[in-house]
Amino acid sequence: MPTLVIANKCYSSWSLRPWLLMKQLGVAFDEIVIPLDLPDTKKRVLTYSPAGKVPILIDGEVTVWESIAIMEYAGEAFGAPVWPEDRKARAMARSVAAEMHAGFTALRSACPMNLGKKYAQKDRGEAVARDVARFSEIVREARERFGAGGAFLFGAFTAADAMYAPLATRLDTYSFALDAGTRSYVDAILSLPTFQEWRSAALKESWIVDADEVDEEAIENFRKAA
The missing domain is CATH 1.20.1050.10 (Glutathione S-transferase Yfyf (Class Pi); Chain A, domain 2)
Known part of the structure; x- marks a missing residue:
């Protein structure tokens, strides 16, 4: 089974893209979450890809990074209908x-x-x-x-x-x-x-990335309500 390496579900838009596609199209995979903005984040990501960024898909000896490349691979390797037929x-x-x-x-x-x-x-x-x-x-x-x-x-x-x-x-x-x-x-x-x-898991995360927290008062805080 392939493994998808992703970052915080609350903030990581690029991680969401291939995760959502493969889930929606029924491609089974394991996941590894590496929290952003921690002292060892870069080191941990580099153990999976020399590009040093998530998401990363690992399928045996094959490593694919960049969201669109992962999606294309999902179509080729697992027969998922990634693009329209027409x-x-x-x-x-x-x-x-x-x-x-x-x-x-x-x-x-x-x-x-x-x-x-x-x-x-x-x-x-x-x-x-x-x-x-x-x-x-x-x-x-x-x-x-x-x-x-x-x-x-x-x-x-x-x-x-x-x-x-x-x-x-x-x-x-x-x-x-x-x-x-x-x-x-x-x-x-x-x-x-x-x-x-994805969102339910995101709201249970304890990691806060200050760089992705907008400096204005929120009208709702779902983390507190979760």
């Missing part, structure tokens, strides 16, 4: 997944993933607003063209949804006002039993 849908799914990997820097920087808290709605700047608008545009186009078979971007859950899942959590955590279509998609991600499993 060629046109698959092309768009790969494009928006790569766009997520390289983009949305304003939103990702201003609004770190934090499943333990919820913050009030406020103006977070023009660059963040543009990222949110672009996400809504992706949701609208994908759902209109290819989403008839289910609640996700291309109907069934794919790697594209896994790539955007952490962004969906941010929109909820920071109380962004969303149009009905985008809100429906975000809710579909957050209501997944697999995501709920």
Whole structure:
């Protein structure tokens, strides 16, 4: 059975992506959690990958790092339907997944993933607003063209949804006002039993990463309620 090495579930958006995809598509794996921001974090991660970052998938003699590479490997090695079957849908799914990997820097920087808290709605700047608008545009186009078979971007859950899942959590955590279509998609991600499993584990973690704690008062603290 392969092993997925990840970081704190409360904060690690990159760890969430392949974990959620493999769980959702029924790929069995063991997991190793290495908490972020501790004196031995880097040393422990380096024992699994020379890149020194999580997530990392270890399958026998094969080591794969970077979220999209792990997802592609899951499709090849375990037969998981990682991408849509339709060629046109698959092309768009790969494009928006790569766009997520390289983009949305304003939103990702201003609004770190934090499943333990919820913050009030406020103006977070023009660059963040543009990222949110672009996400809504992706949701609208994908759902209109290819989403008839289910609640996700291309109907069934794919790697594209896994790539955007952490962004969906941010929109909820920071109380962004969303149009009905985008809100429906975000809710579909957050209501997944697999995501709920991840979030439940996240709220039980004792590790706090100060760099990922926004310096503003939370309107809800789920860690205290858990």
